[in-house]
Amino acid sequence: MDYICLFLGILFAVVGIAFAFGKAYNHLSAWKKMLEAEKEKIKIEPLCKNIGGMIALNGALFILRGACAGFSEAMFTYAIIVWMVLAGIDVIYISKSSRYKNQ
DSSP states (O other): HHHHHHHHHHHHHHHHHHHHSSSSSSOOHHHSSSSHHHHTTHHHHHHHHHHHHHHHHHHHHHHHHHHHHSSSSSHHHHHHHHHHHHHHHHHHHHHOOSSBBBB
């Protein structure tokens, strides 16, 4: 059992769930400094669900690595690489999609 991965996984999962339910974004300094006009252009609820889901997925990978002896270091490395590719694709989707923008 890898306690560091387990701790990080729980931390990522909690933060991801907090984001997904819209409880964490108001604590970000970038959000606090953003002008109201800029905030009104963003549909924050679906964006928080998207970002929170990606963070929670990362947490699940860390929990899996920390709790399961069968989830080897190599498998974890490949899983994180796949997660990073998916996160990059998600960032591109967020920037190009009108789903997260108020018209």
